[in-house]
Amino acid sequence: MTSTSTSTTSTPPTTTHTAPDDETLAARFRPIFDRIAAGASERERTHTLPTAEIRELAAAGFGALRVPVEHGGAGATLPQLFRLLTELAAADSNIPQALRGHFALVEDRLVGRSGERARWLDRFGRGEIAGNSWTEVGAVQVGDVITKVTPQPDGTFRISGQKYYSTGSIFADWIDTYAERTDTGERVIAIVDAHQDGVTHGDDWDGFGQQTTGSGTSTFVDARVEADAVTLFDDRFKYQTAFYQGVLLAVLAGSVLAAEREVALAVRTRNRVFSHGNADTFAADPQILQVVGEVSAAGFAATAIVDRAAEALQAAYEGAALDEAEDERRNDRAELATAQAQVALTSLATQATSHLFDALAASGVSTTKNLDRHWRNARTAGSHNPWVFKARIVGDHAVNGAQPPRVWAIGATRAR
Template identity: 30%
Template sequence: MSSQIPYAHPAPALSGPVRVIADDAQALETARALARDFAGDASLRDRDRRLPWDELDRYSRSGLWGITVPKEHGGAGVSSVTLAEVIAIVSAADGALGQIPQNHYYALEALRVGGSPSQHRAFYQLALAGQRFGNALAEIGHKDFKRRTRLTPCAGQSYRLDGRKFYCTGALYAHWIPTLATTADGTSYLVFVPRTASGVAVIDDWDGFGQRITGSGTVTFDNVHVDAEWVVPFQASFDRPTTIGPFAQIMHAAIDHGIAEGAYAATLPFIRDHARAWIDAGVDRASDDPLTLERVGDLHVRLRASHALLRRAGRLVDAAQRSPDAQSVAAASIAVAEARVLSTEISLKAGSRLFELAGTASTLDGHNLDRYWRNARTHTLHDPVRWKFHAIGNYYLNNKLPPRHGAL
């Protein structure tokens, strides 16, 4: 292998036992405790691009990566409301750490919807044991959305996997890499691939200016052997109403909302302790400046509105999971789209307004406060919010149900 290519080593074994979280309350309590721990070095990890191996070890052993495993399989089976809260709490402390498990939960939802009972048993137990699932879903270099990673049947109950993926958030740290691939007839599958399988290469080449430690780079597959039990139907899950799409999207909304919460939390003490009031305000403290107060109040209201829409969307995703049909899934998708509109806007606004209100001193490199805006701007490009407005308008004006796919 060329020394010029940053091939990544497999994730090390966990350093200790893995907790199994019992319920929603315990999941939230655990998330808050971890977030307090993660917040301390978040700026240093971002500034120096310190890969968070120790943090992910604690994160995995906390049990949070297993909270969506259904109760009948030994997990907490937390609600979508709780999952969104957990992701937002961690993202407020460190937006990158909040995003890394997103595709892990996505893979578990795709497994829940499309997997067989034996696949449920196998992969749910791996998740409860602390195994991390990454992703190799997207492909770049083409203007269409066709997937060119190929799954080819072989003799016996096995397949061969070949292809190249990018934006593989979490794969750098994963034990398994769920991968979207198509057979010769164009049918899509989600293939759970062991990180250590022969022919798998994870390349640490993510250099985006935000979400720097998500490891969202390249994964390649060269004649990788795949057992039939690792192959989960995927396309079929969108031929009928399922919650895979809105479930995926509510997690993106939670990441953005959490980043906004983090930026807002950083703004207030900087105004109190460092910012100066404008000369025309006639006050001594920036925290008494009437126009600063108006801007902070506006930000607070928008943040609370984003949180309210996020929780409402979670309730509708939960309802659709219980009784999935065209109407319930559409209602969940639109509610999540509404949450994504506000979470996108508030994450960018909070990151920008931090500097507007805190003043020039807040731009000094040592504070690294630009990480909030950089993380928000990078993550909110995942899919265009302008299409959320379109789907919402079409739903309410023309009674058109939104399309069923993972990008809404």
């Protein structure tokens, strides 16, 4: 299928520089992560969106981690990106999820088969942030798209429609939007300027976890879209669904690491003991230490799972410069790896963030401590793209060699 927009085709780049050192790269952001962690519980308690925190990260170059150095970024690898996303999730798991659409659009501008590459990478290198707006609102059937883009005589487009789960768009300068062209019926990606009349965002996500991701409703009413900001969906980077899932894996792993940090602190500083316990202090009680150790071990396993998935994603990224057969094989492997990771990590994270309470007494469930947010956040992140379907897909591959699907949709059931 050929695009009828004015977008220009780009060739996936080759690496022209050495990736930055892990510790040097992380040192740029860890002081910010510490400040983010200090306010995370209170932001959730008061439902304060992390707008200032996201802007501080952007100003420090966090959103440009994957952007090549020549465009103002760090040129980080995907394993480096996902390690830092996991660290950020340990500080506040809402923020990496709010940036999920941003990093996906950066990745698409790096390797997508169409679209103006340099201009967008320059924008991201300057600290501009993108949001996500894909899921249709209402009784739209599976596969249908009711958000429309209409070409204008001057070569630009106008977009109208409404999207739910528009994660990160409330913080964004640009909104990565899935739509349909009214003239050709082609499914396209429209990158919409968020700062214009005709674009509104609602903070109406009502989940019991991940409450400050800004994952509400975005509405477009005849909003303007530049000519080079409309590209074919089929030209999107091939490992996008695996990439999106990878960010959720980082959210889950970070939730476990945060739970480990806070339960260890609670045990270390607890003064009261039980007469039927095993030591004079909670911090010396072997049964309590066992529970904390099990939560810590879950955090270790979670980060290892994210690393393995990120390695598969890096291989898929590098596959764009190889022959088509190898490229397809690597993309299938990335999809499978993130599905396997999701099945394993969803259970691991939700159990660990619940198990932390076994190391605490009744005071541990105090709403003031807000320790339950780690379970609620993990349970919410684990509910995206239901893992039960992924488990069946993984099993079908193991038994029958079936390749996992890379694109899926949600909507009302079509009449049978």
